[in-house]
Amino acid sequence: MTGELLWVVTLLAIAMVLFARNTLRMDIVALLVIIAFVLSGTLTINEALAGFSDPNVILIAALFVVGHGLVRTGVAYQVGDWLMKVAGNSETRMLVLLMLTVAGLGAFMSSTGVVAIFIPVVISVSARMKTSPARLMMPLSFAGLISGMMTLVATPPNMVVNSELLREGFDGFGFFGVTPVGLVVLVMGIGYMLIARRWLSSEDASRGQQRWKRRTFRDLIRDYHLTGRARRVTIRPGSPLVGRTLDDVHLRSRYGANVVGIERWRKFRRVMVSATGNTELFARDVLLLDMSDPEISIRQFCTDEMLEPMVLRGEYFSEQSRDVGMAEVSLIPDSELLGKTLRDVAFRSTYGLNVVGIRRQGEALEGKLVDDQLQLGDMLLVIGDWKLIRQLQQQMHDFIVLNLPAEVEEVAPALSQAPHALFCLALMVALMLTDDVPNAIAAIIACMLMGKFRCITMEGAYKAIHWPSLLLIVGMMPFALALQKTGGVALIVKGLMEVSGGYGPYMMLLSLFILCAVIGLFISNTATAVLMAPIAIAAAHQMGVSPYPFTMIIAIAASAAFMTPVSSPVNTLVMVPGNYKFADFIRIGVPFTLMVMVVSVFLVPVLFPF
Numbered sequence: 001m002t003g004e005l006l007w008v009v010t011l012l013a014i015a016m017v018l019f020a021r022n023t024l025r026m027d028i029v030a031l032l033v034i035i036a037f038v039l040s041g042t043l044t045i046n047e048a049l050a051g052f053s054d055p056n057v058i059l060i061a062a063l064f065v066v067g068h069g070l071v072r073t074g075v076a077y078q079v080g081d082w083l084m085k086v087a088g089n090s091e092t093r094m095l096v097l098l099m100l101t102v103a104g105l106g107a108f109m110s111s112t113g114v115v116a117i118f119i120p121v122v123i124s125v126s127a128r129m130k131t132s133p134a135r136l137m138m139p140l141s142f143a144g145l146i147s148g149m150m151t152l153v154a155t156p157p158n159m160v161v162n163s164e165l166l167r168e169g170f171d172g173f174g175f176f177g178v179t180p181v182g183l184v185v186l187v188m189g190i191g192y193m194l195i196a197r198r199w200l201s202s203e204d205a206s207r208g209q210q211r212w213k214r215r216t217f218r219d220l221i222r223d224y225h226l227t228g229r230a231r232r233v234t235i236r237p238g239s240p241l242v243g244r245t246l247d248d249v250h251l252r253s254r255y256g257a258n259v260v261g262i263e264r265w266r267k268f269r270r271v272m273v274s275a276t277g278n279t280e281l282f283a284r285d286v287l288l289l290d291m292s293d294p295e296i297s298i299r300q301f302c303t304d305e306m307l308e309p310m311v312l313r314g315e316y317f318s319e320q321s322r323d324v325g326m327a328e329v330s331l332i333p334d335s336e337l338l339g340k341t342l343r344d345v346a347f348r349s350t351y352g353l354n355v356v357g358i359r360r361q362g363e364a365l366e367g368k369l370v371d372d373q374l375q376l377g378d379m380l381l382v383i384g385d386w387k388l389i390r391q392l393q394q395q396m397h398d399f400i401v402l403n404l405p406a407e408v409e410e411v412a413p414a415l416s417q418a419p420h421a422l423f424c425l426a427l428m429v430a431l432m433l434t435d436d437v438p439n440a441i442a443a444i445i446a447c448m449l450m451g452k453f454r455c456i457t458m459e460g461a462y463k464a465i466h467w468p469s470l471l472l473i474v475g476m477m478p479f480a481l482a483l484q485k486t487g488g489v490a491l492i493v494k495g496l497m498e499v500s501g502g503y504g505p506y507m508m509l510l511s512l513f514i515l516c517a518v519i520g521l522f523i524s525n526t527a528t529a530v531l532m533a534p535i536a537i538a539a540a541h542q543m544g545v546s547p548y549p550f551t552m553i554i555a556i557a558a559s560a561a562f563m564t565p566v567s568s569p570v571n572t573l574v575m576v577p578g579n580y581k582f583a584d585f586i587r588i589g590v591p592f593t594l595m596v597m598v599v600s601v602f603l604v605p606v607l608f609p610f
Contacts, residue, residue, distance in 0.1 A: 002486060002487065004042060004485075004486040005483075005486040005487055005488050005491070007040060007042065008042060008479070008482045008483060008486050008488055009488065011033065011036055011037075011479075012479055012483075012531075015029055015030075015033055015479075016519075019524070019527070025468065026468060026472050026524065026527075027467070027468035027469075027471035027472055027475070029475070030471050030472045030473075030474065030475020030476060031471060031475055032475075033475050033476070033478065033479070034048045034049065034474075034475055034478060037478050037482060042482050042485070042486070043478055043481065043482055043485075047478065047481055048478050049474075050477065050478075050481070051473060051474030051475070051477035051478070052474055054163060054473075054474075054477065055163070055438060055439070055440040056156075056159040056160060056162070056163045056440070056473075057470055057473060057474060058440045058443075058444070059153065059159060059439050059440040059443050060156050060159060060469070060470060060473070061465045061470055062440065062443035062444050062446070062447050063108075063109065063110065063153060063443055064110060064464050064465045064466055065447045065450070065456060065461045065464050065465065066108070066109060066424070066425065066428065066443060066446050066447060066450065067108075067109030067110045067114075067464070068456055068460060068461065068464030069421045069424065069447075069450040069455040069456045070105075070108075070109055070421055070425065072421075072455060072456055072460065073417045073418040073420070073421040073455050074418055075418050075421055075422060078418070079101055079105065083097050083098065083101055083121065084121060084125060087125065089129050091129055091131060091135065091136070091197075092194065094125055094129075094136065095135075095136060095139050095190070095193060095194060095197065096190055096194075098118065098122070098136065098139060098140060098143065099139055099140075099142070099143035099146075099186065099189065099190050099193065100143075100186070100190075101118075102114050102115065102118060102140060102143035102144055102147060103143045103144075103146050103147040103150055103182075103186050104147075104150070105147070106143070106144055106146075106147025106148070106150065106154060107147055107150035107151040107154045107182075108151065108153070108154070108425060108429070110466070111144040111145065111147045111148060111154070111155060111570055112144070112466075112569045112570055114144060114147070115140055115141060115144040115570045115574065118140055119137075119140070119574065122136045122137060122140055132200070133578055133579075134200045134578045134579055134580065135197045135198075135200050136197075137200075137574040137578030137580070138193070138196075138197075138200055138574060138578060138580070138584070138585075138588060139189075139193040139197065140574055141568075141570045141571050141574045142189050142193065142562060142592070143186075143189065144568075144570040145559055145560070145561055145562060145568055145570060145571075146182060146185050146186050146189050146559070147182075148182075148525075148558075148559035149178050149179075149181055149182030149185055149186075149555075149556060149559050150178070150179055150182040150183075150186075151175060151176060151178070151179060151182075152172075152173055152174070152175045152176070152177060152178065152432070152439070153175070153432065153439060153443075154178075154182075155525075155526075155558075155559055156469065156473060156526040156529070157525050157526055157528070157529035157554075157555055157558035157559060158173075158178060158529075158555045158559075159439075160473065160526065160529040160530050160533060161173075161529055161533045161536075161551045161552075161554055161555045161558075164480075164533035164534055164537060164551065165533075165537070165547065165548075165551055168537055168547070170547060170548075173548075173552070174433075175429070175432045175433050175439075176433075177552075177607075178552065178555060178556070180603075180607055181552070181556055181600060181603055181604065181607065184599060184603060185556075185596055185599065185600075188595060188596070188599065189592065192591075192592055192595065196588050196592075199587065199588065200578075200580075200584065200588070217317075217326060220326055220328070220357075220381060223357075223359065223364065224356070224357030224359065224364045224381045225357070225364045225366070226290070226356065226357060226381075229290050229291050229356075230288070230289070230290060230291075230312055230317055231257075231288075231289040231290075231291055231298055231309070231312065232286060232287070232288055232289070232309070232310045232311070232312040233286070233287050233289060233302060233307040233308060233309055233310060234284060234285070234286050234287075234307065234308045234310055235281060235282070235283055235284060235285045235286075235287065235305075235306070235307060236283065236306045236307065236308055237283040237284070238283075238306055239283065239305055239306035239307065240305060240306065241281045241305055241306075241307075242281060242282060242283050243280065243281070243282075244280070244281060245277065245278050245279060245280050245281070246259055246275060246276070246277050246278075246279050246281070246348075247277035247278065247349065249281070251289075252370060253370075255291075255301045256291060257289045257290075257291055257301060258289065258290040258291075258354050258356065259275040259287050259288070259289060259354075260275055260288050260289070260290050260317070260324065260354045260356065260383045260384060261273070261274075261275055261287075261288035261317070261324045261383075261384070261385075262274075262275050262279065262281075262285050262286065262287055262288070263285070263286035263288070264282065264285050264286075265284060271416065272324065272385070273285075274352050274384060274385040274388060275287075275288075275348070275354065275384065276348060276349060276352045277346065277348050277349035278349070286310060287307070288317060288324065290354065290356045290383075317383070324383060324384065324385075324386075325383065325384065325385065325386035325389045326381060326382070326383050326389075327381075327382055327389045327392070328379050328380070328381055328382075329379070329380045329382055329392065330377075330378070330379055330380070331374060331375075331376060331377075331378055331380075337374050338374055338375065338376055339373055339374065339375075340373065340374060341370060341371050341372060341373055341374070342355050342369060342370045342371075342372075342374075343370045343371060351382075351388065351392060352384060352385065352388040353382040353383065353384035353385075353388055353389065353392065354382065354383050354384055355369060355380050355381065355382055356369075356381055356382070356383050357369070357380070357381035358372060358374075358378055358379065358380055358381070359378070359379040359381075360375065360377070360378050360379075361377070417453050417454055417455045420449075420450070420453035420454075420455055421450060421453070421455045423449075424446045424449045424450050424453070424455065425446065427442075427445070427446060427449070428442050428443055428445065428446035431445065447461065469526065472524060472526060472527060473526055473527075473530065476526070476527040476530040476531070477530055479530065479531060480530055480531060480533070480534045483531075483534070484534060490538065492535050493535060493538045493539050493542055496508065496511055496512075496515075496535075496539055497539070497542055497543075499511060505543060505545050505549070505605070505610045506601060506602075506605070508539060508543065508550070509549060509550065509553050509601045509604065509605070510597070510601050512532070512535075512536055512539070512550060512553050512554060512557070513553050513556075513557045513597050513600065513601065514597070515532070516528055516529075516532050516553075516554055516557035516558060517557050517560065517563070517593060517597070519531065519532070520557070520558065520560075520561050521563060521564055524568070525558040525559060525561045525568060526558070528557075528558050529554060529555065529558040532554045532557075532558070533551060533554055536550040536551050536553070536554045537550065537551060545610040546608065546609065546610055548608040549604045549605050549608040549609070549610060552604050552607075552608055553600060553601070553604055556596070556600045556604070557597070557600075560593050560596045560597070562585070562588075562589035562590075562592050562593050562596075563585060563586060563589040563590050563593055564582065564585050564586065564589070565580065565582060565585050571585060
């Protein structure tokens, strides 16, 4: 071993220890690696920074933006709603549909993002079925990992391996090249989890759920005594309300009816309209009402104003939480609102929001709130358009927004653009299936179109990119080049040949899978793929066989990060809400990893012959 190779191996060992200890962020470690290679003279500045110009780095960044577009337009959350509706109260049906849905969505967007979206879905379903969330959280994370085996762009390791093939002069894998293996592993994973879930129930699961859970609409409804006050009515043609504004009709002073939202038909679909004082009312508008005065009959109100009562699902507009938001605000000591009533300050006309509850000294006030003088320490519960609530956070001279309910995370500000987002996704996949448009360009086209259709904003797009992941890939790429330049790859291949080469290519596939899985215990699956891809290609050259089965086994092994909670971000995400221990992942993940290893070693050569 030469001095240069010893330096590279030492640096690699230090990086792996830092990754495992997690004392420094992984992206910081990756940047330190680049600096060390350049200052030591092992690599030139161009070689060390070559990762920044790699097409796959651009592709991964663009896919983060595409995934953000699917979230912002509500596509991902609508899938979650459908899942809860179809699964009903059946845990078995829920597990199967959950894993199928997550694997399908994760094939086109970040598996970490998909798992994050479905964690509250699983929490909600578990509460409804009165079962432990631990029985579904690990199936959720396993499905997120398996989604990486569904398409070429499903996970960074796939693109890293494909990039290494192209760099060596070979044709890359097809968009659905890995899909047959992924489908087999998915079916196997569903069957395995239907059995293994019985080992996941925990006595402390309910306490773990409470630690994770945030305040919700239901909590605010209870605290402000809003139960039974909500109504939903339609304005009939000929109603005296038609053509008049909310300020003109004085519904609050006459009937104690506070309009908090308006559903209106536009272009064959119903949209939510903000209820401000200047909002004009039309026939067939659906009014969402807060009836704060219990003495007034809703029947008499509807008769007088020619309104038709409608069914209201959920408790106090909780079913409309994607469109109608809530927030608690508090007055600051020098606020101009102190000593004034809501009527005096024209709160709805000024801010476009309605105050539906006031808590004073911890107790919710009853009766008409518009004539109560506001005092220091009052907590106001406002309801209305989420966008206006966000704007309210900037009104720091009068009050501060203290609490946004958990439902704010499910708000889709570009819900109306969902069809456009699906079109952009379909176009991206179609372009990737052709040989005429590079994958990175196809993803960039999808991002540009999402911006054109207002599915995303520029600020949101930049925030959606997970820069630490990109820097990790860029920082680990010099290791592969340094190992090749210093003879490290040849030395590792020589060792593999001595151990497995004499037993044929199947044994080499097995050895590569094991080596990749072991390295993946200490560093991320992306970094593992960066290190192992050139070794797999060199081993194929040494044995005189096709590099495709060897590189494909690396891609599969990199996604099979089931064994520890730190092997992949999706495992880390579910650890707290599932109330898991480190040993739970070992107990459930190791057997399944062995199953994936055996199946892939025999299946990959069938799809990609030696």
